[in-house]
Structure formats: C-alpha cells, structure tokens
Amino acid sequence: EVQLVESGGGLVQPGGSLRLSCAASGFTFSSYWMSWVRQAPGKGLEWVANIKQDGSEKYYVDSVKGRFTISRDNAKNSLYLQMNSLRAEDTAVYYCASMVNYYYGMDVWGQGTTVTVSS
Amino acid sequence: DVVMTQSPLSLPVTLGQPASISCRSSQSLVHSDGNTYLNWFQQRPGQSPRRLIYKVSNRDSGVPDRFSGSGSGTDFTLKISRVEAEDVGVYYCMQGTHWPQWTFGQGTKVEIK
Numbered sequence: 001e002v003q004l005v006e007s008g009g010g011l012v013q014p015g016g017s018l019r020l021s022c023a024a025s026g027f028t029f030s031s032y033w034m035s036w037v038r039q040a041p042g043k044g045l046e047w048v049a050n051i052k053q054d055g056s057e058k059y060y061v062d063s064v065k066g067r068f069t070i071s072r073d074n075a076k077n078s079l080y081l082q083m084n085s086l087r088a089e090d091t092a093v094y095y096c097a098s099m100v101n102y103y104y105g106m107d108v109w110g111q112g113t114t115v116t117v118s119s
Numbered sequence: 120d121v122v123m124t125q126s127p128l129s130l131p132v133t134l135g136q137p138a139s140i141s142c143r144s145s146q147s148l149v150h151s152d153g154n155t156y157l158n159w160f161q162q163r164p165g166q167s168p169r170r171l172i173y174k175v176s177n178r179d180s181g182v183p184d185r186f187s188g189s190g191s192g193t194d195f196t197l198k199i200s201r202v203e204a205e206d207v208g209v210y211y212c213m214q215g216t217h218w219p220q221w222t223f224g225q226g227t228k229v230e231i232k
Contacts, residue, residue: 037168044209044211044223044224044225044226045160045162045168045211045213045223045226046223047213047220047221047222047223050219050221057219059219059220061220062120095167095168101173102215102218102219103150103154103156103174103215103216103218104156104158104170104173104174104215105158105160105170105173105213105215105221106160106168106170107170107179109167109168109169110167111167112167
C-alpha cells in the first residue's frame with residue numbers, strides 16, 4: 001500500500017524552527033518528485049515546496065523562500081521540511097505528497113501534520 | 120504569478136442533481152508542449168485532499184464517472200452529473216502549466232441542501 005506519513009509538527013514560538021518529516025512506503029520513493037502543501041485553519045490549499053527525485057532541483061513559494069528548506073534522503077525513503085524564522089502565518093496543516101508527473105500535481109497525499117506558531 | 124479563481128465558493132446541491140464548478144486562470148494554461156495542465160482535487164471533511172482529474176479531463180483511477188472536467192485556455196469546469204452524499208467537501212482547481220509555481224483556486228464547498 002502506498003503511504004506517506006508526516007511527523008514533526010507542534011507548537012513553536014514566532015522566530016523559532018521546526019523540522020517536518022515524511023516517511024514514504026509502498027512505492028519507489030527515489031523515482032518521484034515530492035512536494036509539501038499546507039492548509040491554514042479554515043483556508044484553502046497552498047503549495048509550499050517541491051524537490052526533484054535526486055534532490056538537484058528545489059522550488060519554493062515566494063512566502064517561504066530563504067526560511068524553509070526542502071530535502072530528501074532516498075536511502076531512508078524520507079522527505080523533510082526545515083522551517084526557520086517561523087511566523088504566525090505559517091500556522092497550518094502541512095501535507096507531503098508525491099508526484100508522478102509534476103504537471104499533474106500531487107497524486108498521493110499524507111494525512112498531514114499540524115504546525116502552530118504562537119507565543 | 121498565475122491566479123486561479125473559482126466560482127461559486129459555496130454550492131448547495133440537492134442529492135441526485137447536477138453540480139458545476141467554474142475555475143478561471145489569470146493566464147492561459149496552454150503549455151508550450153500544447154497540453155493544458157489543469158487539475159482538480161477533492162477534500163472531504165476531515166480528510167486529506169485527493170486528485171480527481173488531471174490535464175483538464177482525465178479522471179484518476181477509482182474516480183466515479185459522474186465526475187467530468189472540461190475547458191480550455193483560461194476557463195475550466197468540473198461537473199458532477201448526479202451529486203451523491205459522499206461528494207460533500209471542498210473542490211480545488213490547480214494549474215501545473217506554469218511550473219515550478221503551482222497555484223490552487225480558493226476552493227468551492229459543495230454541500231447538500
């Protein structure tokens with residue numbers, strides 16, 4: 001069964017850092033682009049970052065550039081999102097997702113992990 | 120950046136009746152390769168999103184054929200031929216043409232009258 005399981009969410013103060021992880025199973029992780037998408041409370045979906053199969057290409061939404069870093073470890077079938085200088089507006093459920101074809105968007109999604117930025 | 124605008128934002132529907140959601144993009148979604156990368160996602164209450172349709176009109180595996188997508192250029196539509204109770208949720212369009220910046224519409228909430 002294809003599965004993505006996020007972890008690492010929690011409560012953090014403004015200006016703090018957090019590292020999200022996503023464990024993949026049931027498919028050849030190293031063959032897929034991977035993505036992080038977030039959803040603020042009561043709001044819609046927002047794409048955050050993407051990473052190529054070998055990690056050589058990374059892309060970010062403008063609002064997180066310079067603060068967030070996406071990475072992956074294909075040997076561990078894992079995706080990561082290092083989040084620094086967190087702001088209240090980063091509060092959201094963060095989903096990891098896989099993409100067979102990056103033009104088609106995300107085809108398998110995890111259950112999400114909640115990040116709350118508050119003092 | 121490409122802005123995706125959906126309408127309506129809320130759609131009350133009677134069970135068994137059709138439903139239609141519009142999605143418009145601020146720029147053409149025709150890629151230089153000739154394809155149009157407009158995708159639709161469904162998010163049921165309390166669940167993660169799932170993709171329903173990719174490249175305007177192609178249904179994902181397991182998606183009922185009451186769902187259909189159409190459109191071209193900047194105007195697109197998701198139709199549900201006969202709404203069932205399990206269709207309640209929020210529907211999002213998403214453009215993949217102007218990669219690597221993906222953008223979603225605001226979402227349309229489908230509920231039963």
